[in-house]
Structure formats: C-alpha cells, structure tokens
Amino acid sequence: MDLRVTIGNLKLNNPVIAASGCFGFGREYGEYVDLNKLGGISVKGLTIEPRQGNAAPRCAETPSGMLNSVGLQNPGVDYFIKHEIPFLRQYDTKIIANIAGNSIDDYCRMATILNNADIDAIELNVSCPNVKAGCMAFGSTPDGISEVVAAVRSCTAKTLIVKLTPNVRDIKETALAAEKNGADAVSLINTLLGMAIDIDKKRPLLANNYGGLSGAAVKPVALRMVHEVASCVNIPVIGMGGISCWQDAIEFLLAGASAVMVGTANFTNPTVTAEIAVGIAAYMEKNDFRQIADIHKAFSVNN
Amino acid sequence: MDLRVTIGNLKLNNPVIAASGCFGFGREYGEYVDLNKLGGISVKGLTIEPRQGNAAPRCAETPSGMLNSVGLQNPGVDYFIKHEIPFLRQYDTKIIANIAGNSIDDYCRMATILNNADIDAIELNVSCPNVKAGCMAFGSTPDGISEVVAAVRSCTAKTLIVKLTPNVRDIKETALAAEKNGADAVSLINTLLGMAIDIDKKRPLLANNYGGLSGAAVKPVALRMVHEVASCVNIPVIGMGGISCWQDAIEFLLAGASAVMVGTANFTNPTVTAEIAVGIAAYMEKNDFRQIADIHKAFSVNN
Amino acid sequence: MNRHFVEIVERKQLNSDIYQFTVRAPELAARALPGQFLHINCSDDVSMLRRPISIFDIDATNHRLSFIFQVRGRGTALLAQKKVGAKLDILAPLGTGFEIKPDYQNIYVVGGGIGVFPLYALLKQYPDAHKTTILGFASVGKCIRAGTFADISDQFICCTDDGSSGFHGNTAQALERQLQSGYLPDIIFACGPTVMLRAIAKLAAQFNIPCQVSLEERMACGIGACLVCACKTRTESGWQHSHVCKDGPVFWAQDVIWE
C-alpha cells in the first residue's frame, strides 16, 4: 500500500496536509504531533511585509464551526525564510508557503523571492475574506484569478497551488481559470464569509464585523465544491473544509481530491492530522486499495 | 410593545414565519404548536402541476445541519387553493404561497392564478437547488432575477417576496435586481448547495447527489448575507438560515431583518416558532423596545 | 398532542450495542399501535435531528411502552447514555402501523436484524391466532430477544446467515420452505432490511398471500411536513412518492415499488 501522492513537483509522503493559518509554522504543533507523520504543512499566510492583522475579537464559535478574522497577521516572507524554514526542514514533511497580497505586484514579488527559497510549493491565497484590499477580490472572478495566476506563474518554477474561495456562484469557473493560467493544482475551500452578533452588546462579535467560517459546519459545501472542481479540471485538487476525522478525509478523496488539508479540527484535537493519515491507511487496507488514486476510482455518483 | 410587522401589504402579528418546505401546509404542525401564534406560514413550494420530487434518500444529517433534496414534491397550485387554503384560513396567521417553476411562463401562470386566491403574499422561489431546470438558475444572476421578477410583478398585485439563493458571489446584486424589478421584499437565504458521501457504499448519500444545506450550520453565512442585503436595499428583508432559538432570531433582527423564517429547527423542536415569538417579546421588554424596528435601530457595526 | 416528555423507568443493555428502554407514558400506552414509531430527541443540541425508533412493547395496564435500539451513530450513542429517571422528548405515536384484522387466523411474521422489534407488539395483538415467527440474524450472537418471540409464537424459526443457530440461511429462504410445505397463512407481516423485504414481498405475491411490510427511510420531521422520507408506491394511474413517516412505515407489499 502506498500513501504517497504527487502534486506537480510536490511529492507528499501521505495526502494529509495541515491547512494554512491553522498550524502556525508547524513548530507550535510540534510537541503535540509528530510532524514527520504529515504529508505537508501549509504555513500561515505570508505577506511581503510583516502584518499585524485585524483587531480582536478575531474569533467566534458557531454551531459546529468558527468564524475568524485574523486578517493575515504574519512576520513577513523574509522572516519566514530566515527563521521558519530551517526549523521545518528538520522534519520529513513538505513545506508549502501560503502567500497573500494586496496587488499583483505583491504576489509576484513574493513568488520571486520564494522561488529561491527552500520550500516545496507555493499556495496562492486569493481567497482570504478578512482583508480589505486584494486577496479575495482577485479570487472571486475568473478574470481576477487569470490575471494573478498568470503573473505569478511567470515568476516561479515552484509547484503552484491556487487556493479558491467558496464565496462564488460557480467555483468551476475560477478553478478552470486557475488551471488555464498555469496552476499545478487547486486547493479548496477557503472560508465562507460569515457573521455573528452579540445580542447584549448589539454589535457584531468580531471587531472586523465579518469573518471566515470554517470547521465541520462547512463540510457539505466544501465536499460539493471539491466534487464539482475535480469533475472538471485535469490538475490535482486538494480538498479541505471541515475535515475532522479520517472518514471526512475519505469523503473528499472519494469525491476526487488527491490530498486533503485539515485546519480547524487541529484546535480541538492537535493530533488529528496524524490520526487521519492512519485512518486513511486502514480504509485502504480494508478496501484493498493500493494507491490513493484508487479511492476515487471506486467512487460513482447516483444517476 | 408591538410585535406587528408590515411587509408590503402583508401584516404579520409577529415577525416569526414558518419557512417553506419545513412546515408542510401548516396542518402537519397544527397539533404541536398553536398556529395562531405564528406571524405567517410559507407553505411547501408549489408548482403549476403536481410533482413527485426526487428519489430517496432525500435527506442526510450533517454537523449542525442537514442536506435535503426533496425537489419540490407538491400537489400543485390548484390542489393547494382548493384543499389547503381553507384549512389555513381557520387560523389567525398569514398565508404565503411559495412558488417555483421551470420557466418564466410557469411562474407567471402561478402568480396569475394565485392573484385571485385567498393568500396574503407570494414568495418567489428562484433559489431551489434541487431541481434540474429553472428555479435556482433564475435566481443565481441579477439578469435572471430581473427577468422573472419583472414578469411576475406584472401578473399579481399580491405582496411579492423574492427568495434569494446564497450560492452567489454577491447577494447584494441579486437583491437589488429583485428590488428594482418590483419585489416588495426579499427573503434569504435558501439552502447552500452541499454533498455528503457514504464511504462504505462509495456513493453520494443523497440519491440526487447534491442537496441543500440548512440548519444551524449555515447561520453565520445567512446572517452575513442578511446584513449585507439589509444594508443596501430599501425594501424589507426576511431573514432565515439556521434560526433555532429566539437569540438567533434577534441576531437577524439586529442585522436588519424585518421578520424571520424558521425551517429546519421545527424538525427537532416543533414548538420552536412560538417559543421564538415569546423570546423576542421578552427581549424587547428587557431592552425597552416598543417596535420590532427598534431592534435594528439599536444595532451598530464595529468600525 | 403527540409530543411527550416521558420518563425512562427501565434501561436494559441486551447486547454489546443493543438497548431496551421502557418509558412511563400512560396516554401513549393507551393509544399507540403496533408498527407505529417514536421520534426521539437524543441530544440537548437542537441541531441534531430526531431518531425514529419502533415501538417494541405496549403495556397499557402499567402505562408503559418500550423500544429496543441498536447504537449505530451519534444519535443512538447519545440515547444509550440516558439513565433511568431521565426525561425523553419524543413525538409519538407516529405513522401508520400494521393493519390488524381480527379475521387473520394464521399469521406469519418475518423480521430481520433490528427490524424484528416492531413485530413483538404486533404478535401480542393476536392471542388466539396461530402465529409463526421467522427471525433472521447475522449470527447467533446477534439474536436479540429470541426467547421472547419464541414464547409468544406457536412456531418459531430463527435463521442465521452463518448457520450458527437454527435455520442456516436467510428469512426469505426459511419462509419459502415453509410456504412450500403447503399451509399458507392469511397474512405475512415483515420488517427488516430492504433486500429482505423485497424478497418476502416477492414470495407473498408468488403464493398470493396478503403481505404488509414496514419500511425504513431517513427522516427529518417525522410527521409528514418535510417530505424527505419518500418511498415509491403504486397508484391507479402509475406511481407516487408516499412518505414513510406518515403513510407508513407499514405499507401493503403490493403497493410498494422496489427499486
């Protein structure tokens, strides 16, 4: 049985990746889970300059999910290269640099810098709902996606994963735009834009008013979108959104994902990523699947 | 204290309405809750001819929510007029006819027929994700909405509520299109398109593959959309999506809804609608609000 | 009013994952009918749907009603944790149960797996008829309440898929053998997995015996309002989607269109 998965030039030991923004730079979870057990780690969204992010509160629990409005707080891409990559490289896991920008130029500058850095892939975050300028604005339309993906593609030879927002009418359109403009893979979904209100204070609970919904609550929407996208693109799809146990991961692999990312579930269960990898192996064993790709091959829709 | 709300010519005793498809034709819940305690009842989505809907399974439980793929099973608009209206008229509550069609012509024929029927409002369902032709196809773009709303508007003098789908990039656009073309109000959200997979059978759990997600899980998304729409249209907004208790209803009223609809929560708690009306009154009492509109007036966003 | 907050007065674990609960419910015990079900709120969290569970036994004299359930997923796991003294929020009695005609003299009941439970209350309705009970389980270890059923039946056949006890084979095979012996019952009542019901329905048609089957479908409201629990049934002009929670769970076998 072989759990390995290849996405562009990214060769993962297994299809379980820690989702961006939910796993810091890996080191935070290092004492809870053996990082060697993860296929990869997508690090906290990076920007060209350090960012402080939005005001607090930045988090609200919702039924089977949570809202966050962190707004891309991060130490900047240079700090990442200098201080975080060396730590992560100690482990037998892949490093995915998640990058976000306010402008095409921002994205290109980061891609250029990271092209020479010791990372395994770039995840283009054009789907963060928590920043005012750029980001999700690029990711919400096929034209926006085309422009930024084409530009970044020309700046880097690294495996380029484009992270899609679910806040669209037809995610197939944006996925196809990413594919057409040179993405090696797409990852989805980022968070759904949501809100919660404090009925005593009579104000939104998040200082930023709106935030991104993640966690188990969004799983049905994420799974549908992954299925739609996997059915129409020819590049690998990395599925995520609410995956909290190996059974959830299997649903995404059946629907056509080549790998999965796990975010919010880490907060409650810090060993969930490793447990999912074990569960996937057991499921494959039971079903006599030899490759991850066999899982999707066994799937069929009702007619 | 006055719980009454006026939406177009629809005068509700209180702002709590049973959501379409989740309350049958009222009679099913009549023995569980006093129908006189409800502001109104939006009946199961009607079509011009009787429909049998999709194959079973049509339902899957998901984290804090459910998927349904009923597909508008209903006895047809004529049966409704003859057999259901007389029953509902026994109660001091308003009757909202939820209508769906495959074509503009379908919608117009129903609106024309219902214009002479003893109902209080028409809710134009252009957002059902569970039927192949029409319906959500109209509701997903401003152009589609404009066309169908303008056409229906010319067929009826009844209060016209346009029910919006959340499966769009920018719900403000569709809401504005509805307003511009003569809607008296908008209601939102209908269900989010989702999926669940049976990992043993390796097939989608719903016979129809995809279904509509409802229940508490969607509340943050629904609330955000209601807030967006209420901030940009000048017609009343009826908020729904995951409302399960009076506190949830207050969140929607704070965000700018004039009334709320309650769907999925009825299944677990058949008296939830009446309980919500009581809870709203208590909240108003405590906060010294005299009108429902005072609730939203007390709301402010963070900056 | 079909909503009740009833107290659990007895809780028995019958097996590693099967529980029998008895609740005190005078009004319900007085009017519930075999084949009807309870729609049980298993959680404090309103976002969890109710779970439909059949009535196992009705004891009108002692105001009690009991049901047996297997722990499958999250809802039944929570239900199993409830203790004696706790209150259960149930909608009941729901649905259309077995049509019980007094003139049935010779009755067959056929049940498979967790589908056997609603048949007990049914058998109790026929103190004087000749009752043959055929129950099927995966193996002897999965036989639940076999003694209870045997005691109330004139003839009792327990089938196991693996032959670990009784008849080696499924209930349809056992039924077929019985029917081939020549003595035909007035009615067959069946409850169990769809494949089993379909086979029983086919035999009933073949031997021209009236047959009632109790179906299962995923439910939300349980009371005919949401229309999710569809099953295909015959009408004069063709077919329609009936609803298991209201038109059923019990249907005449010849009305069901098996897909």
Add this chain to the structure above:
Amino acid sequence: MNRHFVEIVERKQLNSDIYQFTVRAPELAARALPGQFLHINCSDDVSMLRRPISIFDIDATNHRLSFIFQVRGRGTALLAQKKVGAKLDILAPLGTGFEIKPDYQNIYVVGGGIGVFPLYALLKQYPDAHKTTILGFASVGKCIRAGTFADISDQFICCTDDGSSGFHGNTAQALERQLQSGYLPDIIFACGPTVMLRAIAKLAAQFNIPCQVSLEERMACGIGACLVCACKTRTESGWQHSHVCKDGPVFWAQDVIWE
C-alpha cells in the same frame, strides 16, 4: 508534551453556577505555574472548541491541580456535567504566567469576578511576603472562595458593587484608597474584567508600581498557532498584536495598549 488525559478526582459545586474540579496530574502539578491555564475539551464533539480555564491551585505533593469555573455557555455547561472518575482531555500548562520575583516583599493581588481564581496559586508562591488581597464581586452572593483567600492573605479586602458585604465599591476604588494611605507595594498582580484591569493599570502607573495583568481573549488553538487571541502591546517602535494564549495571559501592565 502538553496534552494530558487527566482524571477528575474531586468535583465541588461552590455556587449555583460555579464549580471547582480537581484533577490528578503528577507531571503537570510538578511544573505548572501560577497564571498559566488549561485548555479544556468539554465535549465529545470535535467541532466544539476547547475552553481556557486558569489554574486555581497546584498541589505538587499530592499530584493535584484544581480549577474553578463558572457556567456561561454551552462548553462550560458540558464541563460542569462531568463526574468524578471521568477523564478530561486538556492542553496544559499553557501560556506565560505571572513573573514571580523572589524579592517582592509586599505584594498586592487584585481580582474581579471569575478573574480571582488564578490569584490563589500565585499567593501561595509568596509564603513570606506581606500579601494584600482585594477581591471584587457583584454582591455578597457572588463571593467565591473569599475565606480561602482571606486565610492566605495578611490583609483581605472584599468589595461588592452593591455594598452587600465589605467595601462598597469596585476593586480599583479600594486599591486607590489603600495606595493613598501611603504604603506602596512592590508589585500589583491583577486579573478580572478588562475595565477593571485598565483602571488598576492606571493606578499602578500613577503610583509608579510595577503591575502584571492577566488578560482574557477568545481562543481557538490555545498554543500560538491560529493567532485569533490578539491583544495590542507596546513595542520599541510602536505596537504589535501579541497573543494572549502564548505571550500572555499575563502581561506587564505598561506593555498593554488598552482600547
């Protein structure tokens, strides 16, 4: 490793909605520090976030650790239902606790509401110092563990907002009156609602007394990975968002930018 599955060995209800739990946790009791917190998984459902709760008492000798919490919402309600013998899944000890300098001879601790709890373990670190404790509650009925605090303090002032017991007023007013008397402590440790902390920080600055405050913010991961628990702190060049779960919960008052 900071994840532990610890057994609840004692469970006391202190008030209508306040509970004290003691868990057996040898390794934790040996290294947890006052001001650190536990991140507690209150539910079997992975979709519920953990809840941060401060350490109330550390008993290294008996391998025990206790915490006191108020039932507010769904998570703490579930926690309160746990029984002795149950295992709790916790991440601990998390965060940066109080900076305990041996040369503090005269210390003040000021706590408000549920913010008083982390101060007990802190006071125990100063057997020899002169300790003044000022606690504030809404009313006498809300005073929790006042005796425990009084016993360990050299001077104990209980404030109630409604004057139903002790000092009539809030903790800042009580503290101000104390400071005006002229004897200034070496340090003030404070924990409670933000408005209180801000007032205490202001007094500390005014009287030029070092002050540490324990902040609260909504958390997800609890370990510095998700960055939701931001609070604004001063840097040489301006300000930054620090994180309550990791850089805090205890900060030097002069570093905090109150908004």
